[in-house]
Amino acid sequence: MSEVVHSIKPTPSVSSNIIHIEGKIDHVESYxxxxxxxxxxxxxxxxSAPSRAKIVSARPxxxxxxxxxxxxxxxxxxxxxxxNNGVRQGQQGRDVxxxxxxxxx
Numbered sequence: 001m002s003e004v005v006h007s008i009k010p011t012p013s014v015s016s017n018i019i020h021i022e023g024k025i026d027h028v029e030s031y032x033x034x035x036x037x038x039x040x041x042x043x044x045x046x047x048s049a050p051s052r053a054k055i056v057s058a059r060p061x062x063x064x065x066x067x068x069x070x071x072x073x074x075x076x077x078x079x080x081x082x083x084n085n086g087v088r089q090g091q092q093g094r095d096v097x098x099x100x101x102x103x104x105x
Contacts (some may be wrong), residue, residue: 035061080093
């Protein structure tokens with residue numbers, strides 16, 4: 001008699017670049033068909049300052065003061081620039097630009 005082997009279906013993998021953002025819309029700008037939404041995230045505790053996130057969307061996600069919850073993918077790039085003043089003159093500086101894009105856009 002053969003042994004019965006139960007197969008387990010793997011769950012769909014979730015990308016590590018997907019993040020769930022919940023917060024209140026603080027500022028909205030539109031430029032060249034894109035909507036730039038600044039969201040205030042809840043503070044971790046009573047002694048922490050709230051964080052902020054910028055969501056770049058092809059469609060409006062709400063109005064100022066409205067609470068939203070959206071799944072986003074993390075995107076961005078590194079910008080390098082020359083330091084022209086101060087002690088480190090001539091060195092390169094780095095600035096990481098990061099924003100979130102709603103999933104499906």
